[in-house]
Structures are given as C-alpha cells and as structure tokens.
Amino acid sequence: MDDALTDFLAAKNNDTTQAHLPYLSQLVREFLSGGKRIRPLLCVTGWQAIGGGDDVEPMVQVAACLEMFHAFALIHDDVMDNSDTRRGRPTIHRTMAAHRALSRGPEEAEWFGVSAAVLLGDLTLTWSDELLHKAGLSPAQLEAALPLLAEMRTELMLGQYLDLHATGELTADVDATLNVYRYKTAKYTIERPLHIGAAIAGAGPQAMAAFTDYALPLGEAFQLRDDLLGVYGDPLITGKSRLDDLRAGKNTALTALALSGADSGQTAQLRRLLGDPLLDEEGADTVRGIFEATRARDGVERMIDDRREQALNALARAPFTADAVAALEQITRMAIVRDS
Amino acid sequence: MDDALTDFLAAKNNDTTQAHLPYLSQLVREFLSGGKRIRPLLCVTGWQAIGGGDDVEPMVQVAACLEMFHAFALIHDDVMDNSDTRRGRPTIHRTMAAHRALSRGPEEAEWFGVSAAVLLGDLTLTWSDELLHKAGLSPAQLEAALPLLAEMRTELMLGQYLDLHATGELTADVDATLNVYRYKTAKYTIERPLHIGAAIAGAGPQAMAAFTDYALPLGEAFQLRDDLLGVYGDPLITGKSRLDDLRAGKNTALTALALSGADSGQTAQLRRLLGDPLLDEEGADTVRGIFEATRARDGVERMIDDRREQALNALARAPFTADAVAALEQITRMAIVRDS
Numbered sequence: 001m002d003d004a005l006t007d008f009l010a011a012k013n014n015d016t017t018q019a020h021l022p023y024l025s026q027l028v029r030e031f032l033s034g035g036k037r038i039r040p041l042l043c044v045t046g047w048q049a050i051g052g053g054d055d056v057e058p059m060v061q062v063a064a065c066l067e068m069f070h071a072f073a074l075i076h077d078d079v080m081d082n083s084d085t086r087r088g089r090p091t092i093h094r095t096m097a098a099h100r101a102l103s104r105g106p107e108e109a110e111w112f113g114v115s116a117a118v119l120l121g122d123l124t125l126t127w128s129d130e131l132l133h134k135a136g137l138s139p140a141q142l143e144a145a146l147p148l149l150a151e152m153r154t155e156l157m158l159g160q161y162l163d164l165h166a167t168g169e170l171t172a173d174v175d176a177t178l179n180v181y182r183y184k185t186a187k188y189t190i191e192r193p194l195h196i197g198a199a200i201a202g203a204g205p206q207a208m209a210a211f212t213d214y215a216l217p218l219g220e221a222f223q224l225r226d227d228l229l230g231v232y233g234d235p236l237i238t239g240k241s242r243l244d245d246l247r248a249g250k251n252t253a254l255t256a257l258a259l260s261g262a263d264s265g266q267t268a269q270l271r272r273l274l275g276d277p278l279l280d281e282e283g284a285d286t287v288r289g290i291f292e293a294t295r296a297r298d299g300v301e302r303m304i305d306d307r308r309e310q311a312l313n314a315l316a317r318a319p320f321t322a323d324a325v326a327a328l329e330q331i332t333r334m335a336i337v338r339d340s
Numbered sequence: 341m342d343d344a345l346t347d348f349l350a351a352k353n354n355d356t357t358q359a360h361l362p363y364l365s366q367l368v369r370e371f372l373s374g375g376k377r378i379r380p381l382l383c384v385t386g387w388q389a390i391g392g393g394d395d396v397e398p399m400v401q402v403a404a405c406l407e408m409f410h411a412f413a414l415i416h417d418d419v420m421d422n423s424d425t426r427r428g429r430p431t432i433h434r435t436m437a438a439h440r441a442l443s444r445g446p447e448e449a450e451w452f453g454v455s456a457a458v459l460l461g462d463l464t465l466t467w468s469d470e471l472l473h474k475a476g477l478s479p480a481q482l483e484a485a486l487p488l489l490a491e492m493r494t495e496l497m498l499g500q501y502l503d504l505h506a507t508g509e510l511t512a513d514v515d516a517t518l519n520v521y522r523y524k525t526a527k528y529t530i531e532r533p534l535h536i537g538a539a540i541a542g543a544g545p546q547a548m549a550a551f552t553d554y555a556l557p558l559g560e561a562f563q564l565r566d567d568l569l570g571v572y573g574d575p576l577i578t579g580k581s582r583l584d585d586l587r588a589g590k591n592t593a594l595t596a597l598a599l600s601g602a603d604s605g606q607t608a609q610l611r612r613l614l615g616d617p618l619l620d621e622e623g624a625d626t627v628r629g630i631f632e633a634t635r636a637r638d639g640v641e642r643m644i645d646d647r648r649e650q651a652l653n654a655l656a657r658a659p660f661t662a663d664a665v666a667a668l669e670q671i672t673r674m675a676i677v678r679d680s
Binding site: 018019020021024076079080082104108111112114115116118119120121122123125126127129130133139142146147150153154157158160161162164165168 | 358359360361364416419420422444448451452454455456458459460461462463465466467469470473479482486487490493494497498500501502504505508
C-alpha cells in the first residue's frame, strides 16, 4: 500500500502546471510515512475474512484511500487541538507556519499555518476520493463501498464535533466519554475499515454484524489505550507530547473516572490543572498522582481487559476465514498492547 | 434543486442518533438559502447544451451536490479569511463562536467557532459526495463525472492556496492575479460545472473545448466584477462588508493595476492601508480615491468588457443547442452586470 501512496503523490509532484503542488505533495508524503496503517490493514483483512479472492490490487488502492483520508482527519484534528507535534514531528500547521515565518512576522505566519493546513487537509480528502475512484473497483463494488465510506466520514466528523463540544467542560460521566469513543474511534478506526473491505468482497448482513460485534469493543479499548499513552506514554515513542491532552482539557475515560472517584480537594486540583494551556511537567505529575490515587488508571486498564475479552469472544463466534481470524487476533493484541 | 437540498438536510435533521445533527444541518440550511446558485445553473445548462434528454432529476441532484460543495468551500474560505459576514449574515465560524460564547469566555468561544466551522465544512464536503452518490447516475455517467469533480476540487484548493500564499504581499503583477482567478474562479465557478453537466450528457472533446473557450473569459470577468463589488458594492445588497478585502490585503486585479499605475506617494499609501486589519471607512475612501486616480477601476471595467466579448464570441461558435446558447447568453449578463 505504501507504493500506491508513493506513486500517487509522485504523480502530483510531477505536475508542473501548479507551482505549489510539489511542496504540498512532499509535505503529505512525509506526513504519511509515520502512520501505523491500522485502517488499511483492517480493510484488507475484512476483505480476506469474507474470502475476497486473488486480485488484491484494488483493495490495496482502497486501503491507500483510507490512509489518505486518515491524513486529512489528523491534519484538521491537529489544527483544532492546536497541537505542536504528531508522529514525532511538528504538526502540519506548525511546519507550514515555520516555513512562512522565514519571510513574515510570527502572528501572520501562525495564521497562515492554520489556513494552509485546513487547505492541505481539504486537498488530502480530495486525494483520498481520487484513490478510490482509480482503484479499479467494479460498479457493484463501488456502490457497496460508497455509502459505508460516507457513513465513516460523517461518524468521524460528528464524533469530533461531540469531542470539541465537550472540551473545556470536564465531565465525570464515563458513559458520555465512551459514546464519543464509539463514534470517533471504534466505528471510524475499526468497524468501518472492516466493513468497507468486507462489503467489497460481497459480505452479507450477518458477517457485517459479526464485524461490528468485534470492532466496537476493540475500538473502545484502542482509544482507552491511546488515552493512557497520551498521559503516561514515552513521547519519544508515541511521537506526541504528554502534555497536549492535559493542557487541552480533553475529556477521557481516565479524567471521567478520576473525577467520579476524587474527593473535593482532588476535584479542585483536577479542575484547576486540566485545561490549563500552560500546564508544566510538575502540574502533569500532580494530575498523574491523582489518576493513581483515585485508581482511575487501574480502572481504565480493567476496561481495556474487559473489551479485549469481548472482542476475542466475538471473533471466536464470527463466520470468517481462519487466516482472517488469526490476523484479527494479532491486530487485537497490537491495538491494545502497544507503546505508540 | 432547492427541494433536493432541503429534503437531504431534513433527513439529517431527523436523524436522532446524533445529538448535534439537527443544529448542524439547520446551520447549513440557513447558509445555503442565500446562494446565487450559479454553479447548479451552469451544470444543468451544460447538460442541456449537449441535448441531455428528458430525465432531469439526476442532474438536479448533481447540481445540489455542487451547491453543497460550494457551501464547504465558502465555510472554509471564511475561516481562512477571518471574515465576519457572508450572504448578509455572520459567517459560520462567527455564528458558532457566538453560540458558544453564551457559556464560555470570548477567546475560547472564538477558537471553538474556528474549529467547529472547519468540521462543519468537512461535513458539508462529505454531504456533497453523498448527494452525488444518491443522484441515480448510471455507472458510465458517474465514471465520466468523478474525474472532473476531482479536478474541480483540486483546482479550487490549489487556487485558494495560491491566493493565500500571495496574501499580505501586494503585487503589481496583473497576470499573476489573473492566474489565481483562472483556478479559483474561472475553472471552479464556470468551466467545471459546465463540463460536469456536459460529461454526464456524453459530451465529446470538441464540445468540452468549446465550454472552456466560453468559460475561462467569463469566469475571469465574473471574478473581476466580484473585486469591484468587494470595494464599491453596497453591503446591504452584496451581503459582504466593503472593508474585508481591503483589510485582508487581498491581491486583486484592481490592486495590481493601481500599484502598477501609482506614483511613489500613492504606492506608499496603498502599502500602508491595504492589509491593515483596522482599516476604517475613511482609509477605505483614500484607497478608493487612488483606484480612481490611477484609472485602475476603469481598467478593470475594460478588462471585464474584453472578456465578455470573448465569451460571447466563443458561444457564437459553439456546437450547443439553441436553448442552451440563449441561456448561456443570459448567464453571461447575470455574471457580469450585477450588484451582488
């Protein structure tokens, strides 16, 4: 799949009618090089699980379409979260601002970075469509995939909106945060990629439901692991600052559990520190201490364990090919036991 | 076509699985109610020009897809330009910020507005795709339309990027500004909508070239008229402030002509006033005075006349149905002689 992306971007790079296209496609190429490729992997596995057949080439293009879509989602997400780093490098808006700052003042450069990243995100979304249109799917396959892709996009965006809407207003409601996870991660990262691959292979409703039973608990576990990595991970390995989520005051299951278990002193401290854009490592340590003291960290680990079990049980019952079940078991481990 | 958009958004509005969807779809509905519908009109006319046939219903859906795409483009454009008003109302990011400000501080509300408008733009882009997928086109028609839609999107985004890149650095190079107009307006607003309609009707390369010959001069004239309206128009009729373009320091053919004809005193004044975010009506009057004194305003009017003539000549030679030629003549007048 990396070749499909590289070839696609190289063609953009060689388009000499547009002065800025080589710079923009190079930025996307570098950005794409850091991904975990979990959605492409799931898409191809979903196709294999239904006995997709020998001609894997169109699926590779569809997988590339999902990875390009994910680049779009991350570029815009980083703008909205005002994040500095992603995949171990400066985010796109910071990179483009820095490029601009060579010739302009810092404030103008910063706004240029935001605007240019919004545009580059829009462009990658269009490129994602182009990859799909050129994938060589049959009309029936395209017709099966398109509504699912539209669902995936809408669910992600509404999940992001839920998330954005809740940011800055800390909640102790664990179920509400899990609802955001369902849309923003479980459906987007796990269920829909599987569904899209399976639909292209001609899956019926029963198989689609089996994917859902597996995907939703796994996706929630994946996001719960992400939350822990955002606070406890090694920035050198995750490629993300350990302060971003805390400074943004993101509602996570971790913060919700901590708030629901905190005494009044701890609650006051959490409300003061979470969402403070100037939070430093010392403040972050205090927050981490409260996460431990309220057993929120343990609670999230237990939630992950429960969901892993649910996902594996669903897999044991699913009408998938043996190869695909083995692959999905491995993906389950990768998604849940990881350090980046 | 308005019915197609209204029905589509009403279905989103009734989707009770997503708490925020009614609010978001209502915002889009209000936003869409103010448009001039020039792209949908051109798309259907392009289809008729090739003798598209009796079943106009799929074309209405495709036209709705273009109008929804345009909503996406404007919502993001207004974020990038930091504009206050659009179509006589507050821009989407201002509206969403104001909604948020009821419960939060002004700075947080402002950033929420920007983020939420980026997301709502992304959502309308996805909805635009959905309208196309549900249009009921045949596989062959879809295959003809998709590459042109992708071209249209890419051209617009690269045109926007050119524009963004040039903002804040005033140029006296009229040709460079016309190059931006070609991508950002002439191809996007005129040529591609015609091409998409025509391709769905099965147009051959000769007819496609004839559309291009008509569309590019008309599109440049359309944008040149827009520039004049941005500086001289009546805000109550255009729905846009007469200060936004000047404050943003937008490079227009008007500013380029003025700079290329200005003496050193006028040049210094233009460089001081254009791009000043606090420019007031008095400063704007000074700028307008220089546009008159350097005959830049007259020059733009002459450029519009030249292009109208080119477009009408191209139309006279084009292999289109007589009805379509008459409609395109009328569209030419509407696009060039207008006050909003």
